[in-house]
Amino acid sequence: MTVAARRGRSPEGRAEVRRDLVAAAVELFLVRGYEDTTVDDIAAAAGVGRRTFFRYFRSKEDAISPDHEAALARIAEVFETAHPTEPTATLVLRAGETVFDIYADDPRLSVERYRLTHEVPVLRDRESASVDHYRRLFTRYLRRRFASDPDGDLRAAVIGAAVVAAHNLALRAWLGAGAPEDGMEACRGRFRRVAGMLPGEPAGGDGLHAVTQRLEQAVVRLERNTPPAP
Amino acid sequence: MTVAARRGRSPEGRAEVRRDLVAAAVELFLVRGYEDTTVDDIAAAAGVGRRTFFRYFRSKEDAISPDHEAALARIAEVFETAHPTEPTATLVLRAGETVFDIYADDPRLSVERYRLTHEVPVLRDRESASVDHYRRLFTRYLRRRFASDPDGDLRAAVIGAAVVAAHNLALRAWLGAGAPEDGMEACRGRFRRVAGMLPGEPAGGDGLHAVTQRLEQAVVRLERNTPPAP
DNA sequence: TTGTCCAGTGGCACGCAGTGCCGTTACGCT
DNA sequence: AGCGTAACGGCACTGCGTGCCACTGGACAA
Numbered sequence: 076m077t078v079a080a081r082r083g084r085s086p087e088g089r090a091e092v093r094r095d096l097v098a099a100a101v102e103l104f105l106v107r108g109y110e111d112t113t114v115d116d117i118a119a120a121a122g123v124g125r126r127t128f129f130r131y132f133r134s135k136e137d138a139i140s141p142d143h144e145a146a147l148a149r150i151a152e153v154f155e156t157a158h159p160t161e162p163t164a165t166l167v168l169r170a171g172e173t174v175f176d177i178y179a180d181d182p183r184l185s186v187e188r189y190r191l192t193h194e195v196p197v198l199r200d201r202e203s204a205s206v207d208h209y210r211r212l213f214t215r216y217l218r219r220r221f222a223s224d225p226d227g228d229l230r231a232a233v234i235g236a237a238v239v240a241a242h243n244l245a246l247r248a249w250l251g252a253g254a255p256e257d258g259m260e261a262c263r264g265r266f267r268r269v270a271g272m273l274p275g276e277p278a279g280g281d282g283l284h285a286v287t288q289r290l291e292q293a294v295v296r297l298e299r300n301t302p303p304a305p
Numbered sequence: 306m307t308v309a310a311r312r313g314r315s316p317e318g319r320a321e322v323r324r325d326l327v328a329a330a331v332e333l334f335l336v337r338g339y340e341d342t343t344v345d346d347i348a349a350a351a352g353v354g355r356r357t358f359f360r361y362f363r364s365k366e367d368a369i370s371p372d373h374e375a376a377l378a379r380i381a382e383v384f385e386t387a388h389p390t391e392p393t394a395t396l397v398l399r400a401g402e403t404v405f406d407i408y409a410d411d412p413r414l415s416v417e418r419y420r421l422t423h424e425v426p427v428l429r430d431r432e433s434a435s436v437d438h439y440r441r442l443f444t445r446y447l448r449r450r451f452a453s454d455p456d457g458d459l460r461a462a463v464i465g466a467a468v469v470a471a472h473n474l475a476l477r478a479w480l481g482a483g484a485p486e487d488g489m490e491a492c493r494g495r496f497r498r499v500a501g502m503l504p505g506e507p508a509g510g511d512g513l514h515a516v517t518q519r520l521e522q523a524v525v526r527l528e529r530n531t532p533p534a535p
Numbered sequence: 536t537t538g539t540c541c542a543g544t545g546g547c548a549c550g551c552a553g554t555g556c557c558g559t560t561a562c563g564c565t
Numbered sequence: 566a567g568c569g570t571a572a573c574g575g576c577a578c579t580g581c582g583t584g585c586c587a588c589t590g591g592a593c594a595a
Contacts, residue, residue, distance in 0.1 A: 200431070206437070226498065237463040237467050243462075356576095
């Protein structure tokens with residue numbers, strides 16, 4: 076196919092082919108079903124050869140969530156560039172919000188992807204694995220932060236899992252409602268409420284830790300625009 | 306193969322073939338590597354035809370974790386048969402411990418499975434999906450319990466994810482150490498510590514809720530054999 | 536302009552996972 | 566003894582994913 080060859084010549088052309096393939100895949104998966112759509116179908120719909128599809132995506136499933144690793148890298152960057160004195164609560168909140176930005180970038184596509192990953196078992200399991208990559212990332216950085224805490228590993232595991240779970244709850248509620256533009260703030264707010272549920276200072280914690288915890292709580296309360304508990 | 310046919314005739318024969326297939330699969334995966342082992346190899350090593358393998362397992366990966374659904378069912382039973390007044394903390398702890406029992410049933414096999422799911426990317430992702438099934442199960446029952454709480458969904462998501470994460474942390478530490486028989490109690494104890502990190506009563510909680518919370522804390526403290534915080 | 540390089544493409548063939556189908560076998564039941 | 570049936574093995578087929586190779590058309594130098 077000459078057209079595809081010319082498109083793929085330049086970097087913009089490559090991005091265009093990639094978009095076409097994603098669009099064709101999502102379209103066909105929704106209309107015809109995931110199992111009943113072959114890679115040949117997707118490639119043909121995008122006007123490229125079957126072999127070219129696998130030059131853009133590692134697998135058939137990859138056409139649905141192709142930017143997973145980029146998102147992971149962005150979150151890792153948030154953690155790595157964070158100031159050491161930044162409270163843990165605000166840090167994990169910031170990291171989580173990064174993902175919101177990515178999804179909000181193309182709401183229509185996000186909703187379609189959500190529906191597919193929600194309904195097709197294979198894609199749902201793959202999504203679970205992706206989410207677990209986020210969880211591991213969170214936990215890894217938290218464990219580093221809690222190195223001095225005797226229960227640090229446990230706290231890191233619990234907080235990491237809790238944050239990711241809350242994030243998914245908020246995100247999926249938003250996506251399930253069709254990703255309305257005016258619903259993004261509610262989504263972010265819902266996610267931030269997780270900070271109030273994170274475990275407090277460890278049993279053998281020192282004074283500094285306690286102060287940090289109170290600071291975190293105060294910051295979170297400010298962000299939620301809610302008065303302190305009576 | 307006449308031998309296999311005769312073995313498979315009776316229920317005990319079926320169980321035997323199944324065990325042989327699992328053993329052959331684990332053995333070959335560890336020795337030759339997962340990717341370099343074909344289903345033909347596994348079937349041949351177990352003395353059955355390739356077609357028969359797929360009558361016992363849905364897929365090649367299934368030979369590693371074939372009892373996943375049974376475990377899910379056992380946990381669901383714990384939740385369904387629980388008394389409504391049982392504190393949430395003890396309930397999720399009991400449910401989690403059920404899984405320990407399953408793994409402790411055949412420690413050698415559990416360790417080999419752990420190594421494989423730890424090292425082979427495909428199997429690790431599949432394991433993530435399995436763990437997420439547990440998380441969903443926990444969350445589903447917790448959400449029912451927290452129906453009266455305005456933040457019930459969030460609390461259910463957070464507690465469910467936290468409990469499962471803590472469970473995995475304890476379990477994998479035990480498996481990583483070679484699943485020593487005298488290490489199971491430490492594993493269970495480590496898991497139980499998660500109860501101390503679970504979010505307390507909701508902001509708008511009522512008195513009953515507060516009392517329940519204190520009860521839960523007391524029970525957990527008793528189980529951990531540790532005195533109340535000074 | 537002409538020749539050379541090369542990144543990207545499409546086609547072909549292959550291995551392997553998973554499935555439907557069918558003939559065969561051996562056990563249980565009457 | 567004869568029959569029903571459950572489990573088996575083999576065969577053929579679809580589809581995913583990969584290695585290989587020839588081709589194409591743009592970029593660049595002479």
